[in-house]
Amino acid sequence: MKKMDNTAAGSWTPDDNPTPPTVKNSCHPNLKRFLASLSFAYFAKALSGSYMKSTITQLERRFDIPSYLIGIIDGSFEVGCVQTISIIGPVFGYLLGSLCAKIYVDIGYVDLETLTITPGDARWVGAWWLGYLIAGTITLMSAVPFWFLPKSLPMPVDKHDSSCTPEQTRFIKDSPTMEHKFRPEELANLHQMAKEFVPTLKSLFGNPVYVTFLCVTIIQFNSLIGMVTYKPKYIEQHYGQSASKANFLMGMINIPAVALGMFSGGVVMKKYKLGIMGAAKFAFGTSLLGFFLSLFFFAMGCENSKVAGVTVSYTGVEGLSYQEQSLFSECNSGCLCSRRDWDPVCGENGITYVSPCLAGCSSSTGSGKYTVFENCSCVALPDTQQVNLTASLGQCPRSDSCDKVFPYFLALSVLSSFIISLGGTPGFMLLVRCIRPELKCFALGIHSLATRTFAGIPAPIYFGAVIDTTCLKWGNKMCGGRGACRIYNTSAYRTLYLGLTLGLRTASFFLCYPGFALLKRHIRMEEKNALTNGSAELESLRKEENSSKHCEQFIPASDCIPDRETRL
Numbered sequence: 001m002k003k004m005d006n007t008a009a010g011s012w013t014p015d016d017n018p019t020p021p022t023v024k025n026s027c028h029p030n031l032k033r034f035l036a037s038l039s040f041a042y043f044a045k046a047l048s049g050s051y052m053k054s055t056i057t058q059l060e061r062r063f064d065i066p067s068y069l070i071g072i073i074d075g076s077f078e079v080g081c082v083q084t085i086s087i088i089g090p091v092f093g094y095l096l097g098s099l100c101a102k103i104y105v106d107i108g109y110v111d112l113e114t115l116t117i118t119p120g121d122a123r124w125v126g127a128w129w130l131g132y133l134i135a136g137t138i139t140l141m142s143a144v145p146f147w148f149l150p151k152s153l154p155m156p157v158d159k160h161d162s163s164c165t166p167e168q169t170r171f172i173k174d175s176p177t178m179e180h181k182f183r184p185e186e187l188a189n190l191h192q193m194a195k196e197f198v199p200t201l202k203s204l205f206g207n208p209v210y211v212t213f214l215c216v217t218i219i220q221f222n223s224l225i226g227m228v229t230y231k232p233k234y235i236e237q238h239y240g241q242s243a244s245k246a247n248f249l250m251g252m253i254n255i256p257a258v259a260l261g262m263f264s265g266g267v268v269m270k271k272y273k274l275g276i277m278g279a280a281k282f283a284f285g286t287s288l289l290g291f292f293l294s295l296f297f298f299a300m301g302c303e304n305s306k307v308a309g310v311t312v313s314y315t316g317v318e319g320l321s322y323q324e325q326s327l328f329s330e331c332n333s334g335c336l337c338s339r340r341d342w343d344p345v346c347g348e349n350g351i352t353y354v355s356p357c358l359a360g361c362s363s364s365t366g367s368g369k370y371t372v373f374e375n376c377s378c379v380a381l382p383d384t385q386q387v388n389l390t391a392s393l394g395q396c397p398r399s400d401s402c403d404k405v406f407p408y409f410l411a412l413s414v415l416s417s418f419i420i421s422l423g424g425t426p427g428f429m430l431l432v433r434c435i436r437p438e439l440k441c442f443a444l445g446i447h448s449l450a451t452r453t454f455a456g457i458p459a460p461i462y463f464g465a466v467i468d469t470t471c472l473k474w475g476n477k478m479c480g481g482r483g484a485c486r487i488y489n490t491s492a493y494r495t496l497y498l499g500l501t502l503g504l505r506t507a508s509f510f511l512c513y514p515g516f517a518l519l520k521r522h523i524r525m526e527e528k529n530a531l532t533n534g535s536a537e538l539e540s541l542r543k544e545e546n547s548s549k550h551c552e553q554f555i556p557a558s559d560c561i562p563d564r565e566t567r568l
Contacts, residue, residue: 031485037145044142046089048135050255053229053249054097057236058128062105062473064483071229071464088259094232094251096134101126101244117367119242122486123342126243138541163191204443209434209522212515214450216508217427220287221455223504226463227497233467234497237488238302239397248408255412261421269426279430280519283423284512290420291505293412294498300409301494302402305395307344307352307487308359310472314378316351329380332360340476342486346396348389354473359391362376369393434522466496 034536051568056070104112105125117124163423205457206209231254234245241249265286266296268274304311309327314320327339353359353376360377379389436442468485470492475483 001086014405027290033145035044036140040145041142043089043092044135044139047093048139050093050251051088051097051131054094054101054243055126055131056229057127057233057243058105058126058485059103059358061123061475062125062128064477066471066485067230067233067464067467067480069464071375071460071462085444091251091255091259092137094139094247096131096256097232098244098248098251100128100131101242102117103127103130103131103248107473114368116371118246118369120240120393121394122344124243144180144427154235157285157473175527184329198441199438201446204435204439204446207435209515209520210431210443212511212518213431213434214447216511216515217431217447218451218454219504219508219511221451223458223501224509225455226459226504227501229460230467230497234493237410237493239402240302240305241406253414254409256419257418259527261418262424264418266421266425268422269429274426276430276433276523277279277519279426279433280516282414283427284509286419286423287505289511290416291502293416294418296412297409298494300412302398302405302490304490305352306350307354307395308378309354310487311489312351315350327358329378331380332358335360342473342475345373345376345391345393345397346377348392350380350396351393353391356391361391421455434519463497463500466500467493536568 007319009191021430056067059065059073060067060070066224078322102119103126104110104115105127107127117229232243232250235241235246235249236243265282266283269279272278306312306318308314310331314329314331328337335482336356337355339354341355344352345359345361346352347359355366356376359373359379360375361373362372362375362377365374366372368546373392374388374390376389376391379391431447432440467488470489471485471487472489473486477483
């Protein structure tokens with residue numbers, strides 16, 4: 001059959017002339033620059049958000065506010081190759097938080113030699129303001145590259161580089177003529193957009209698989225955001241680590257494990273070519289395995305700090321009830337001490353006292369952080385006569401058993417974070433694949449809005465409120481009123497914090513069962529539609545073939561369907 005030449009005279013086709021040797025091997029450098037700029041912007045945003053979480057305890061202490069209020073402040077920030085870059089941002093955010101937490105808040109205005117507290121003290125406030133200046137500067141810098149990018153890709157359609165992939169070529173070729181995009185010379189018709197919004201929203205929420213996935217994601221994000229927000233605080237309060245060390249460990253150990261897990265999940269999905277159901281099973285399996293590993297956190301607890309009149313009596317009896325808590329005893333009854341102060345000292349007997357006065361101390365030697373209080377009548381050592389008993393500044397260190405548990409906590413935290421994050425990429429691909437092509441962008445926007453509104457905002461607030469219920473000793477503001485918490489009931493803190501985190505994830509698992517049933521039905525419907533469309537297309541081709549044969553009986557083949565070869 002003769003092939004007809006429909007090309008106009010003087011026009012150029014790819015077959016007529018080979019690619020000029022001067023064409024660059026890169027595909028649209030402007031597109032690459034845009035990707036790099038966008039990645040930097042994501043990095044800056046993630047850095048700022050993670051730094052906010054790293055300064056939670058600093059802000060609580062500086063402004064004497066409870067955890068639920070700091071949760072409101074954190075949640076208000078929610079009013080994401082690019083995804084991988086955004087994971088790196090929190091690493092630097094927590095490292096920045098670690099660095100600033102080592103610097104005293106009033107540096108430059110206070111003689112550091114006169115300070116009587118250390119970074120491990122509950123009253124220590126790091127230079128939280130310094131990190132915000134650095135993060136804000138980086139965020140502003142991330143906007144600069146966008147000023148130098150062109151408004152659109154300038155390369156003509158017929159001169160696109162042959163090194164582009166088929167997907168890139170199709171995007172470049174179709175983008176200027178896509179009807180659903182607004183052209184530069186056209187004005188956006190807001191009325192038309194508003195008119196189509198409600199029907200599109202109904203169509204989207206008419207997809208039961210999407211609705212179920214959205215509900216599961218919101219619940220799991222509540223668990224994730226609440227856990228991450230207060231994890232440095234948990235490490236501080238439960239294992240007696242400083243804010244600087246807690247932020248450093250989050251940035252250097254936990255966050256990289258999450259990034260590696262997300263990347264590895266994508267590799268597994270690509271290597272084994274997981275479909276929709278395979279991605280759903282993989283995401284569910286990794287989340288369930290991470291859940292069971294997280295249960296071991298309940299066994300990695302530490303005892304409450306021994307604080308006289310708060311967790312133990314002045315005679316050393318542990319397990320005081322709330323009604324039995326009393327900061328006053330016979331040994332300090334004549335000292336006229338204030339119950340509002342929090343200036344802890346560690347006695348020779350290993351018990352912490354709320355203040356030197358409440359320890360019954362009558363004199364002191366040394367200065368600054370090297371001050372030693374003497375003649376402390378309440379520091380009674382067993383089986384010894386009360387002689388010159390002393391107390392030093394700061395709380396008594398945790399027991400050796402707590403120090404031994406902490407490395408196991410870190411190892412399990414890294415392992416569980418890695419396993420849970422393995423399902424991140426498959427879960428995202430499940431979201432994309434279960435939606436019709438014309439609704440994908442809208443579905444992703446609604447998903448982002450819903451997770452930020454119903455998880456990013458409320459989770460830090462109610463997690464903080466629950467944590468506040470475990471406080472044993474509140475500080476007091478200089479102008480009156482309750483300030484920040486000075487010491488928590490670590491056992492209750494662990495139970496409520498981990499219980500709320502795992503309880504939310506348990507609730508999400510119950511929604512996964514109907515979700516799998518709906519997904520199977522969705523896949524069957526898609527396969528049925530594909531078979532129906534395939535049969536219709538095959539029948540159309542058969543009719544065309546029969547028509548062609550009938551035509552060729554009376555008319556030469558070259559005149560019957562001159563462009564048949566092109567169509568095929």
